[in-house]
Structures are given as structure tokens and as C-alpha cells.
Amino acid sequence: MVNKNNIGSRIFDLCNIVMMFTFCLSILYPFWNVLMVSLNDPSAGNLTGLSLLPKKFTLENYKNVLSYPEIWNGYRETIIRTVFGTCATMLFTTTSAYALAQHDLPNRKFWTVIVLIPMFFSGGLIPSYLNVKSLGLIDSRMSLILPGLVSIYNLIIMRNYIMTLPKELRESAWIDGSNEFTTCFRIIIPLSVPILATVSLWTLVGHWNAWFDAIIYINDANKMPLQVVLRRIVMEGSSQMLNQIKAEDFGSIYPTAIKNASIYICTIPILCVYPFIQKYFVKGILIGSLKG
Amino acid sequence: MFDKYKMEVDNIMKKTMIWIFTVALFLSVLSGCSTDKNNKETSVTSTPTSAPVKTPTPTETIENEKYHYTLCVGNYGPYESEKPTVIAYMEDFLGDVEFELIYVENTERQTKVNMLIAGGTMPDVLGTVDQYAMYKEDIIGSWDEQFFRESAPDYSVLIDTTSEEYGLDGWAVTKFDGERMYTMPGFRINNAFADVVVWRDDWLTELGINKIPETLNEAEEAFYAITQDDPDGNGKDDTYGLSSGAFNSIYGAFGTMRKMWIENSDGTLSYGDTLEGAKQATAQLAKWYADGVLDPEFINSENEGGYWAVSTKFNTGRIGYTGYANWYHWHPDLGTANFNAGGTLDFIAQNPDGSFKIGVPPIGPNGERGTSQADIRQLGTVFSKSLVDDTDRFARLLQVYNTLYTDKDLFFTNALGIEGTHWFYGEYDGKEIVLIDENNSTLAQQTAIGGLPTITTSNEGPSLELQTIRYGGGIYWAQENLTDINYGYVNRVFSNSVLPSAAEYTSELATLMDEGFISIITGDQPIEYFDKMVSDWYKFGGEVLTKEANDWYSMQ
Numbered sequence: 001m002v003n004k005n006n007i008g009s010r011i012f013d014l015c016n017i018v019m020m021f022t023f024c025l026s027i028l029y030p031f032w033n034v035l036m037v038s039l040n041d042p043s044a045g046n047l048t049g050l051s052l053l054p055k056k057f058t059l060e061n062y063k064n065v066l067s068y069p070e071i072w073n074g075y076r077e078t079i080i081r082t083v084f085g086t087c088a089t090m091l092f093t094t095t096s097a098y099a100l101a102q103h104d105l106p107n108r109k110f111w112t113v114i115v116l117i118p119m120f121f122s123g124g125l126i127p128s129y130l131n132v133k134s135l136g137l138i139d140s141r142m143s144l145i146l147p148g149l150v151s152i153y154n155l156i157i158m159r160n161y162i163m164t165l166p167k168e169l170r171e172s173a174w175i176d177g178s179n180e181f182t183t184c185f186r187i188i189i190p191l192s193v194p195i196l197a198t199v200s201l202w203t204l205v206g207h208w209n210a211w212f213d214a215i216i217y218i219n220d221a222n223k224m225p226l227q228v229v230l231r232r233i234v235m236e237g238s239s240q241m242l243n244q245i246k247a248e249d250f251g252s253i254y255p256t257a258i259k260n261a262s263i264y265i266c267t268i269p270i271l272c273v274y275p276f277i278q279k280y281f282v283k284g285i286l287i288g289s290l291k292g
Numbered sequence: 293m294f295d296k297y298k299m300e301v302d303n304i305m306k307k308t309m310i311w312i313f314t315v316a317l318f319l320s321v322l323s324g325c326s327t328d329k330n331n332k333e334t335s336v337t338s339t340p341t342s343a344p345v346k347t348p349t350p351t352e353t354i355e356n357e358k359y360h361y362t363l364c365v366g367n368y369g370p371y372e373s374e375k376p377t378v379i380a381y382m383e384d385f386l387g388d389v390e391f392e393l394i395y396v397e398n399t400e401r402q403t404k405v406n407m408l409i410a411g412g413t414m415p416d417v418l419g420t421v422d423q424y425a426m427y428k429e430d431i432i433g434s435w436d437e438q439f440f441r442e443s444a445p446d447y448s449v450l451i452d453t454t455s456e457e458y459g460l461d462g463w464a465v466t467k468f469d470g471e472r473m474y475t476m477p478g479f480r481i482n483n484a485f486a487d488v489v490v491w492r493d494d495w496l497t498e499l500g501i502n503k504i505p506e507t508l509n510e511a512e513e514a515f516y517a518i519t520q521d522d523p524d525g526n527g528k529d530d531t532y533g534l535s536s537g538a539f540n541s542i543y544g545a546f547g548t549m550r551k552m553w554i555e556n557s558d559g560t561l562s563y564g565d566t567l568e569g570a571k572q573a574t575a576q577l578a579k580w581y582a583d584g585v586l587d588p589e590f591i592n593s594e595n596e597g598g599y600w601a602v603s604t605k606f607n608t609g610r611i612g613y614t615g616y617a618n619w620y621h622w623h624p625d626l627g628t629a630n631f632n633a634g635g636t637l638d639f640i641a642q643n644p645d646g647s648f649k650i651g652v653p654p655i656g657p658n659g660e661r662g663t664s665q666a667d668i669r670q671l672g673t674v675f676s677k678s679l680v681d682d683t684d685r686f687a688r689l690l691q692v693y694n695t696l697y698t699d700k701d702l703f704f705t706n707a708l709g710i711e712g713t714h715w716f717y718g719e720y721d722g723k724e725i726v727l728i729d730e731n732n733s734t735l736a737q738q739t740a741i742g743g744l745p746t747i748t749t750s751n752e753g754p755s756l757e758l759q760t761i762r763y764g765g766g767i768y769w770a771q772e773n774l775t776d777i778n779y780g781y782v783n784r785v786f787s788n789s790v791l792p793s794a795a796e797y798t799s800e801l802a803t804l805m806d807e808g809f810i811s812i813i814t815g816d817q818p819i820e821y822f823d824k825m826v827s828d829w830y831k832f833g834g835e836v837l838t839k840e841a842n843d844w845y846s847m848q
Binding site (some may be wrong): 070219224 | 310313314369370371394395396397398399400403404406407410411599
């Protein structure tokens with residue numbers, strides 16, 4: 001261990017901690033401010049400037065937003081998309097990564113190159129739209145899942161991870177009589193839990209946050225995911241609660257409080273999921289898989 | 293030895309199978325490449341495939357029974373169903389017409405509309421888009437004025453009479469190429485009145501100024517008094533005369549207006565920022581800044597959050613004079629007959645004991661005065677080529693518009709919903725107005741039932757009379773109170789997009805000018821810098837723009 005007793009390293013530690021702490025505060029404070037404005041009763045006065053606590057605590061803003069039916073539609077769509085999308089992505093990514101990781105895959109270099117090329121460029125927005133249209137997926141939930149099903153970046157990461165697993169595992173499994181599917185799903189996948197957790201979390205968050213593809217590919221307003229609804233509320237102020245020709249009711253409904261409440265309603269679920277998956281990141285140490 | 297032979301055969305078989313599978317996998321990748329060039333041609337018919345819940349039906353049978361139109365005019369939120377109330381009513385009333393609505397998420401409207409066009413399913417009627425850009429891309433249809441006059445006679449008469457009344461040709465601006473019409477003509481009653489200026493008259497009384505300032509000198513005295521003599525009586529030196537919202541009226545007092553093309557005495561156009569009046573006005577503002585009369589934070593907008601039209605600085609008692617937002621944000625609280633009054637209502641909420649008064653733009657040293665005013669003419673929706681080429685269908689649509697824009701009851705039904713449920717006739721000051729039911733008061737609610745611009749091209753249209761009734765007491769109030777003090781500079785060039793080189797030069801020149809003006813006002817640069825700034829403006833593209841503006845203007 002480094003000797004930490006001299007004054008120089010102590011000062012360094014102190015400055016380090018102070019700087020990091022300030023940095024964290026500067027990132028956390030906007031979240032806190034948004035939360036405080038959403039919990040503030042606007043008839044008691046609006047929160048301006050730096051503020052730590054609401055002037056008058058109320059959950060009225062949240063009740064207002066949750067009574068808005070499009071939020072629930074959005075939740076349904078986003079949950080469908082996230083669950084099915086993440087499951088499908090994990091299935092296809094892991095099987096492809098497993099295949100690409102094996103050295104005895106025929107023409108392995110060729111397939112790796114084929115897979116890598118689209119990572120560096122894509123056709124653009126309109127060709128993607130035409131592509132999805134010609135597949136008949138416009139206005140269908142599959143248009144949100146299928147086009148981005150396997151991310152090449154995730155695929156390469158997983159392949160590299162599986163390549164670090166010793167190939168004796170597979171050989172010993174083959175000797176014991178398992179075929180490729182059993183080896184993949186029963187042996188390799190359980191050993192790759194950290195990388196599976198990471199990639200599934202990325203995919204999950206990506207699906208939860210996605211809005212642009214929904215706007216482009218979906219025409220029916222009832223199938224818009226949560227982030228589209230949030231964007232509508234926050235950016236446009238266009239909702240049955242916010243947009244008013246007669247700009248009255250400045251006291252009882254404060255648009256910024258509604259917007260902030262919407263932001264939290266759309267973000268809280270994913271914030272809750274994150275810690276549960278995080279514990280898998282540090283697991284997965286290979287112990288005792290090779291005997292003798 | 294037999295085993296070795298068997299192994300070799302196995303090997304060869306294995307290699308062949310591997311190659312067969314490799315080729316098959318590769319070919320399956322290629323199968324994704326299909327030639328869908330036929331897709332664009334098939335959707336020239338009136339049944340696009342991108343609409344919600346579609347079962348494609350053959351167009352022949354539809355056209356024999358009814359006229360079918362796809363609409364994507366604009367929305368403030370989702371529709372309540374596939375056939376909202378107003379659309380169902382209209383189809384019922386008209387009998388032989390069917391409307392299909394295409395919903396586009398408002399926050400990404402332009403991108404989604406581009407997708408629809410690229411995918412070959414361009415809606416028949418397209419609104420809330422950049423009409424000039426579509427014209428340049430050559431994707432919209434055009435027709436000649438005579439055809440329009442024949443199909444929509446009442447509409448045309450209204451355009452003629454209003455054009456004459458205001459001296460601005462409503463037809464000319466729709467003819468992007470100078471000959472054929474590309475969009476629907478219309479007028480907007482809001483723009484009949486210039487922006488107003490308001491004073492804190494309770495402060496003026498407190499300071500001993502008993503008359504609302506009319507000349508620039510009187511206004512200047514009032515500014516100094518407001519800044520130095522603590523009119524709100526709180527003992528703090530926190531009040532200023534004016535901020536950026538007042539600039540338009542100051543430039544107007546010297547015979548020019550920023551960001552507009554002004555007509556010179558010889559009939560040619562010059563850009564407002566480059567005129568001598570702008571130099572004098574800027575010098576005046578610089579003097580006020582140096583003396584502390586102009587808000588030091590004038591660079592920030594007067595609005596600090598919330599509804600865009602609210603001048604937070606004025607309403608919170610930081611400044612005593614402003615010309616921020618439009619006239620209809622400042623009209624008095626008329627109760628249910630309010631047109632907008634956003635600024636007024638916020639002021640009342642924040643200053644229950646205070647008062648403000650609408651003044652007049654101050655008269656400058658040469659007798660000039662004015663604020664900014666928007667052109668009363670409006671452009672409407674554009675139509676796809678497939679619709680316009682089908683003269684029978686297009687003529688029927690123009691007839692529908694003719695009815696919807698000139699019949700009083702239908703105009704309001706189309707905009708707001710069913711009479712008696714969503715709106716009803718009321719009265720303001722003895723005149724007829726339209727009152728909106730409180731469950732239908734937000735734009736999102738009105739759009740959900742199919743109101744607002746869903747069938748028709750815009751909220752407004754050709755009839756100023758109907759718009760006056762539609763917008764409640766605000767317009768009547770304005771006609772009574774603002775007509776005598778209506779001094780407005782209108783941009784002589786209808787829109788920047790009519791100048792071919794605008795896209796190339798405008799943003800750089802605007803930055804040059806904005807930064808230049810701010811630096812002179814704050815004192816970073818002396819007033820002599822103005823001349824250099826103007827010559828730079830001409831050098832870096834302003835000369836081209838001026839010539840194009842004059843060419844366009846002489847064509848009108």
C-alpha cells in the first residue's frame with residue numbers, strides 16, 4: 001500500500017474529494033431541482049433560482065399527469081417494446097456471438113468482416129424508412145424491434161467475451177455428448193452473466209428511451225411509446241392540461257411543474273431497474289469449471 | 293484402411309455441406325435487396341398505405357361514389373378516433389366527400405412529412421409546412437387563378453375585397469413562380485394591428501408624469517425618471533426604463549425597423565438595419581445604456597420562462613416600458629370574451645395593485661413613429677400533384693373550401709365543433725362573438741374532435757369578418773381602441789424565402805448585424821463602427837439580397 005501519511009498526499013486526497021464532490025453535485029442538482037419543482041404547489045409561489053425544498057409540498061402535479069390517458073398508453077407500448085425487444089435482442093445476439101466466437105466456424109473471417117462493415121456507416125434516414133415500408137412494418141410494433149434487433153457493437157463485445165472463455169469448456173461438453181445448443185445455453189451463457197447483464201441493460205435503456213423511430217414508423221397516435229408522449233408534453237406543451245388559448249390559470253396549473261412531473265413519471269421505472277441489474281456486473285468469476 | 297477412406301469421404305462431404313450452407317446464408321442476405329420502384333407509382337391513387345388501420349380498397353369504386361381526400365394539415369395532439377366529431381359532421385353535411393386524416397407527431401413534423409413524401413404516400417392536402425421549400429423541390433401542384441375563381445367564387449370575392457381594403461394583393465403572394473398559384477390565399481385578422489407599447493402608468497403618476505409620453509423626448513424623460521427616482525418606492529435602485537422589447541418602437545421613431553425591408557422615398561427597398569435611422573436609434577440606445585437607463589441585461593429576452601408572450605421583466609417591475617409580444621397579449625381582461633391577454637393576466641396576477649396602460653409609439657425627431665406589424669396576408673396549405681392533376685377531384689375540394697370558409701355556422705363548426713356542445717354564440721358590447729365551452733378550451737381538445745385546421749387550410753382564411761366573430765371580444769376591442777394608434781412597419785418583402793439567395797446569406801448576415809448592434813449599444817464599439825458594419829453587410833451578400841428584393845418588389 002502506498003504510504004498515505006505525508007502531508008502532500010493528504011492534501012491531494014482532500015482536493016480530489018472536494019472536486020469530485022462538487023462535480024457530482026453539479027450533475028445531481030438539476031435532477032433535484034426538477035423533482036422539487038414537480039413537488040411544489042404552484043399556488044404557493046413558483047420556485048425560481050436555486051432552491052433545495054419545495055415551498056409547499058404536494059402530489060397534485062403527479063395526480064394530474066397520471067390522470068392523462070396517453071401516459072398509460074405510452075407505458076403499455078414502451079413496456080411491450082422493452083420486454084419483447086430486449087428478449088429478442090439477447091436471444092439473437094448471444095447465439096450469433098457464440099457462433100462467431102468459435103475458431104472452427106467455417107469461413108469465420110469472412111463472416112466477421114461481413115458483420116463488421118455496416119457498423120461504420122448506414123444508409124441514412126430515408127432509405128431506412130423505405131426499407132421498413134417495403135417490409136410492410138409501417139404502423140406496426142415490430143418496426144420498433146426488428147430494425148435495431150442486433151447491434152453490431154454489442155455483438156462484438158459479446159463475441160470477445162465468449163472468446164476469453166477457454167475452449168476446453170466446449171470440448172469437454174462435446175465429449176460428454178452435448179450438441180451446440182446445449183453447450184451454448186447450458187454452459188457458455190451462464191458463464192457470461194456479466195456481459196449479458198451489461199448488454200441487456202444497454203438494450204433495455206435504449207428501448208425505454210427511444211422515441212425517434214416511433215415517430216417515423218408509427219402513424220397511429222395510440223401506439224406512441226412513453227418518450228413520445230413525454231416529448232409532446234415537455235417540448236410542445238401540447239397536452240390537454242397545458243396548451244391553452246386563454247392563458248389563464250397561471251396559479252393553479254403551472255406548466256413547468258406538469259412538465260417536470262411528467263419527466264419523473266417517465267424516468268422513475270428505469271431508475272428502479274438499474275440497481276438490480278448492477279449487481280450482476282461484478283459476478284461471473286470462473287471458479288472450478290475446470291477440474292484436474 | 294477402410295476407416296481412412298470413410299473419413300476422407302466424410303471430410304469431403306462436410307466441406308461441401310459447409311460451402312452449400314455458406315452460399316445459402318449469403319444469398320439470404322442478398323434476398324433483402326428487392327426492387328420496390330413500383331411502390332411509388334402505385335400510390336398515385338387516392339388510397340395511401342400509411343394511414344392508420346388501412347384496408348386498401350380499389351380506387352375506382354370509391355371515386356364513383358365519393359370523393360376521397362387524405363389530409364395532413366396540422367394538429368395539436370392526437371385525434372379522438374379515426375373519424376372525429378367534426379369530420380363525421382362535415383362528411384354527413386357534404387354528402388359525397390370522404391376525409392381521411394393522417395396523424396403526424398407535431399414535434400417532428402417536417403421529418404415525418406418528408407418520410408411520407410419519400411415513401412410515395414404524399415397526403416393530398418398538406419399544411420404547416422414550408423411552402424417555398426416544397427415549391428423548390430417541385431413536389432406540389434399548381435393551378436391558375438381562373439380555375440380557382442371558377443371553383444371557389446365566394447372565396448375569391450372575399451380575397452379581392454380584402455386585398456383592396458388593405459392595399460396588399462392576396463393573390464400575388466401565392467404565385468411563387470409569378471404566374472400559377474401554389475397555395476391557398478388568406479388573411480389573418482390579428483395582423484391588422486401593429487404591436488403595441490405599454491407603460492407602467494402607476495409609476496408615471498407616482499413620478500409626477502400625468503400624461504402618457506408621446507414624443508421621444510417625453511419618453512426619454514420618463515425613462516430617466518423611472519430609473520433614478522425609485523417609482524415603486526422600495527428603496528432599491530432596481531428599476532430601469534426599458535429593455536430589448538422596446539427596441540422596435542425606438543427604431544420606428546427614426547423611420548426604420550430592424551430585420552425588415554423598408555420602402556424608400558424613391559420606391560426602392562432597403563434593409564432596415566442599414567438605414568441612417570438605424571444608426572441614430574442605435575446611438576440613442578447606446579447613450580441610454582451608458583447612463584444606466586437601458587436594462588444592463590437587455591441581451592436576455594424579457595421573457596424568463598412560462599408562456600412565451602409574457603414579459604417577465606415588465607410584470608415583475610424591473611422595467612417601466614415595453615413593446616414585447618403582440619397587441620393581443622396586452623388587451624384588457626375581457627372575461628370570457630378574451631382573445632388572448634396572456635401578458636395582461638400575468639401582470640394582474642403578479643401586481644394586483646399595479647396598473648399599466650397601452651401607449652403610442654413615441655414620435656421621433658423627424659415625426660416618424662411605429663412598431664413592428666406582420667403582413668396581413670397568409671399562405672395556406674399546399675396540395676400534392678396527384679390531387680391537382682385530377683381536376684374533377686380538386687375542383688370539388690375547392691368547392692368544399694368555398695362553403696366552409698364563407699358560411700358562418702359552418703366556419704365555426706369546422707373550427708371548434710358542434711354548436712351548442714363545443715361552442716355557442718355570445719355577445720360582447722352588443723356585437724356577436726363566439727364563446728367556447730370550457731371542456732373544449734384547449735387547442736389539444738379542439739384538435740382531438742377534429743376542429744382547428746384539420747380539413748381547412750388554416751385557422752383564418754379569406755373572411756376577416758368571420759375571424760372577428762370567432763376571436764371574441766379582442767378584435768372588437770382592438771377596432772375600437774387601436775385603430776387610431778395603429779402605426780406599424782410591415783416588411784415589404786413577404787417572406788425571406790422569396791429571395792433566391794436568402795438561404796445562402798441570411799444567417800451569417802444576421803449574426804453580423806446582431807453582434808454589431810449589441811456591441812455598439814453596450815459601448816464595446818463606437819457609433820462609427822455602424823458604417824463599417826453596413827458596408828460589410830453589403831459586401832458579404834447584402835448587395836445581392838437588396839437587388840433580389842427590389843426585383844421581387846417591382847414584380848408585385
